[in-house]
Amino acid sequence: MEAIILAGGFGTRLRPFTFTRAKSLLPILNEPMISHLIRTLPKKVDTVILAVNYRREQIEEYFNKHDFGKTIIVNEEPEPLGTGGAVKYADQYITGPFFTLNADIICSLNLAEMLRFHEKKKATATISLWPIENVSEFGVVDIKKDGNITKFVEKPKAEDAPSDLINAGAYLLEPQVLNYIEPGKLVSMEKQIFPQIINNTGRFFGYKFQGHWIDVGRISSYISVHALLLEKQKKTFATGEQCTIQGTLKSSCAGNMVRIGKNTTVESSILFDQVTVGDNVSLDHCVIGEHCEIGDGSVLRNVAIGDNEIIEKHTKLDNAVVWNQPIPQGYPNKQIGNVIGE
Numbered sequence: 001m002e003a004i005i006l007a008g009g010f011g012t013r014l015r016p017f018t019f020t021r022a023k024s025l026l027p028i029l030n031e032p033m034i035s036h037l038i039r040t041l042p043k044k045v046d047t048v049i050l051a052v053n054y055r056r057e058q059i060e061e062y063f064n065k066h067d068f069g070k071t072i073i074v075n076e077e078p079e080p081l082g083t084g085g086a087v088k089y090a091d092q093y094i095t096g097p098f099f100t101l102n103a104d105i106i107c108s109l110n111l112a113e114m115l116r117f118h119e120k121k122k123a124t125a126t127i128s129l130w131p132i133e134n135v136s137e138f139g140v141v142d143i144k145k146d147g148n149i150t151k152f153v154e155k156p157k158a159e160d161a162p163s164d165l166i167n168a169g170a171y172l173l174e175p176q177v178l179n180y181i182e183p184g185k186l187v188s189m190e191k192q193i194f195p196q197i198i199n200n201t202g203r204f205f206g207y208k209f210q211g212h213w214i215d216v217g218r219i220s221s222y223i224s225v226h227a228l229l230l231e232k233q234k235k236t237f238a239t240g241e242q243c244t245i246q247g248t249l250k251s252s253c254a255g256n257m258v259r260i261g262k263n264t265t266v267e268s269s270i271l272f273d274q275v276t277v278g279d280n281v282s283l284d285h286c287v288i289g290e291h292c293e294i295g296d297g298s299v300l301r302n303v304a305i306g307d308n309e310i311i312e313k314h315t316k317l318d319n320a321v322v323w324n325q326p327i328p329q330g331y332p333n334k335q336i337g338n339v340i341g342e
């Protein structure tokens with residue numbers, strides 16, 4: 001059985017970190033985001049098709065060293081084709097029902113159970129569903145008791161919402177779904193294809209699950225996924241190899257060869273490999289890219305600093321993004337992906 005993992009987006013909301021790397025390789029507890037997802041695949045999935053585009057070579061390099069005991073196919077689109085176009089582009093590898101998974105979701109969904117549900121319902125498509133509180137900011141599903149979805153309702157008023165359930169980014173599709181997608185075109189699975197499956201087959205189902213779900217699309221959710229996973233592991237912090245930590249880490253993660261000076265506090269923050277933080281520094285809700293240096297006495301709050309930046313001593317920054325290098329050629333200046341639920 002195949003699983004297509006959608007990992008070709010630019011990840012513009014996670015800039016400046018995605019200026020230098022594929023979003024799916026951003027570290028979560030010092031392991032690439034995508035590896036957390038691959039570990040949740042059922043045994044039955046023996047082939048993983050990585051639908052890639054931006055920073056394809058980094059993804060290929062990682063999977064050349066880590067195959068997770070599965071056949072890995074790196075399928076590069078000539079240009080980003082969107083979530084539907086990327087699936088169509090993989091159709092030569094599809095031999096039966098297949099999973100399609102967003103690479104940037106960290107959740108407790110049991111894919112083997114979702115498969116059983118899909119088979120029992122004889123569904124053409126099954127999507128995972130997650131409950132949210134603020135329905136008016138999302139697209140929610142209109143769903144019957146047996147799980148049959150009859151439509152999507154965009155950003156309803158709370159009192160008009162047919163449910164509190166949103167698309168959680170994991171799909172199980174019968175190969176016939178591929179017939180609905182025009183090849184070589186930019187196509188959104190969620191906006192263009194799912195409504196057609198609902199209308200033409202009536203066999204579009206939703207699979208609800210419990211536990212946790214985080215769409216790691218933004219810096220804030222990138223920080224909160226660390227907090228959640230640390231809590232689950234009953235840890236207050238995590239560090240990689242060869243770190244020198246003299247200060248204090250709370251609800252934070254440091255990569256390999258990180259140095260943190262005396263009287264320094266790092267709270268709800270993520271430091272990539274080879275970051276050096278001086279003495280008497282305070283970091284709160286910050287993400288610091290590889291090889292950065294933070295000077296003594298600096299106070300940073302809600303700050304994202306791209307790779308290789310140097311922050312002078314006694315710098316004070318609040319709600320800032322630091323990136324002083326050229327933006328990579330071809331990187332879009334606005335979001336082109338379609339955000340789950342928006």
Ligand code: GTP
Pocket residue numbers: 006007008009010011012013014023051052053077079080081082083086102103104217335336337338339340
């Ligand atoms: P933003 O630019 O911040 O919206 O991020 P994104 O480009 O990753 O878009 P979004 O979060 O909507 O994408 C959801 C998932 O689909 C991510 O795992 C993306 O990598 C993937 N994705 C989005 N667009 C494409 C595409 O055109 N091709 C492929 N192969 N994957 C895509």
